[in-house]
Amino acid sequence: MKRRNFIKAISCMGAGSMAPILAHAAANASYPASPVRLVAPFPPGGTVDILARVVGAQLTKETSQAFIVDNRAGAGGTIGADAVARAKPDGYTILFGAAHHAIAQTVYPSLPYDIRSMTAISFLGRVDHVLLVTNKLPVKTVGELVAYLKANPDKLAYGSPGTGTLHHLMAEQFKAVTGTRMMHVPYKGSSPALVDLISGTIQVYFETMPSALQYVRNGSVRALAVTSKQRSRSLPDLPTIAESGVSNYDAASWYGLFAPSGTPASVVSALNAATTRAFANSSFVEQWRNQGAEPGGGNPDVLRKLLLSEVDRWSVVAREAKIRID
Known part of the structure; x- marks a missing residue:
């Protein structure tokens, strides 16, 4: 609209009619005008908590408003997600979402x-x-682990940070494609599971790279392979599971920011722009990769399409393994 026509339109509408529109525009233009609560739906010390704090610190720099991490753990990440879903859709409560949330739908x-x-x-x-694997287990390769499991069905236990988490389904997928059997021991988060892996109480664990690195590097546990199709830059000498003889095995965690349904497009745009600036920052990307993560980016549709495909993918694994939480 040309400036002259715009002024004429304002005159016709009157100050009273324009007040709500101008107030809404001003609010969106200044977003965020106060601290933002970033809900990390898992306990402190795990990968979601670690990465949420890294992202929150960078978004604080990008927006000049504090992004405060709020750990709302429980039920495979669904308690925190539900808290965000119920929050006011104003951009001041957002979710550090993960692959676990795609699994939870099934x-x-x-x-x-x-x-x-x-x-x-x-x-x-x-x-x-x-x-x-625990250092107490006499295996050093994926092939040796598979052979040991087949010779000792149901004698080993694998842990997870909770029933229905990605760690749980990764192990079930591994069992299915290798024809092996292990017992599942769910924990309330990764930290207690890793403690028991080190002690030998459980023998196998599929852990995220950021949480696993310190234990692998100090020799507390033994790493056999990475789960994705490509080797990790964090542990470049470690083979993939597919390279180790389990063809087509490919799984990884992914992360994204979500807001309640109905969040204004202008707020979504502002948050997306802030994360885009973050990933354009070389020092942030280096810090992100130092945590064992590969950088993301893109518009909201990138995350939305990934979410839909992951819901479909993991629903198959969950049904075949008969994983259901009532």
């Missing part, structure tokens, strides 16, 4: 929310998992 049949109806903001990237 394994929790009575979820009070649907992650697919939430507002996608930004794809943050992928994180490899590492197949770890």
Whole structure:
């Protein structure tokens, strides 16, 4: 609209009619005008918590407003996600979402929310998992582990940070494609599971790269392979599971920011622009990669399409493994 016509339109509408429109525009233009709550739906110390704090610190720099990490753990990440889904859709409560939320749509049949109806903001990237075993187990390769499992069905236990988490389904997928059997031991988060892996209470664990690195590097546990198709730059000498003889095995964590349904497009755009600036920052990308993560980016559709494909993919694994949480 030309400036002259715009002024004429304002005169016709009157100050009273224009007030709500101008107030709404001003609010969106200044977003964020106060601290933002970034919900990390897993306990402190795990990968989601670690990466959420890295992202929150950078978004604080990009927007000059504090992004405060709020750990709302429980039920495979669904308690935190539900808290965000119920929040006011104003951009001041957002979710550090993960692959776990795509899985939850299948394994929790009575979820009070649907992650697919939430507002996608930004794809943050992928994180490899590492197949770890306790040092007390006499295996050093994936092939040796498979042979040991076949010779000792149901004698070993694998851990996960909770039933229905990605760690759980990765192990079930591994069992299915290798024809092996292990017992599942769910924990309340990764930290206690890693403690028990080190002690030998459990023998196998599929852990995310950021959480696994310190234990692999100090020799507390033994890494056999990474779960994705490509080797990780964090552990370049470690083969993939597919390279180790389990063809077509490919799985990884992914992360993204979500907001409640109905969040204004202007707020989504502002948040997406902030993460885009973050990933254009070489020092941030280096810090991100140092945590074992590969950088993301792109518009909200990148995250939305990934979410939909992951819901479809993991629903097959969950059904075949009969994983259901009522």
